[in-house]
Amino acid sequence: MASLKDLLAQRAALDQQIAETKDRERSDAIAKVRSLMSEYGLSVADLSAKVPKAVKTSKVAVKYRNQATGETWSGRGLQPKWLKAAIGAGAKLDDFHV
Template sequence: MASYAEIQAQIAELQAQAERVRKEELTSAIAQVKALMDQHGITIEDLQGVTKKSRKTSPIKAKYRDPVSGSEWTGRGRSPKWLEGKNKDDFSV
């Protein structure tokens, strides 16, 4: 029966061997991918895709203004307390 130290040495040797084989397979796979890309005329940019530039959104203009406090509301979301129960058209900007 093998000793603990011998088994640990075998494990270390097998892990090193596995890493070498993994690197060889990785190199081979990369070469295959490059060959296919060359064969079909594919570039790295084709793989990454075109990214859209996000457009900047401009701030929304206020549609309603409270004449007393001067606070404004765009008309989106919940209506403010100063506008509740009143006609919106009376506060149009």
């Protein structure tokens, strides 16, 4: 069985190998990217200029509100649990209309 000192030495050696491999692979990746950029005539500006902007979505107006809790529903999609429970207890959908 290995001693703690031996295990710590192995760990240090592995940490060193990990760092060296990480640096080598990173350097290889950078060289590969530079090669591709050179091959296709790309610059750093080309990489960031083609990003599409996010599409703005409009919010849907609230159609139903639970007066007790302030929870709301737009009327789209599945009915929320609070509304299903209220309707199941005898309330009408129109009771929550805004």
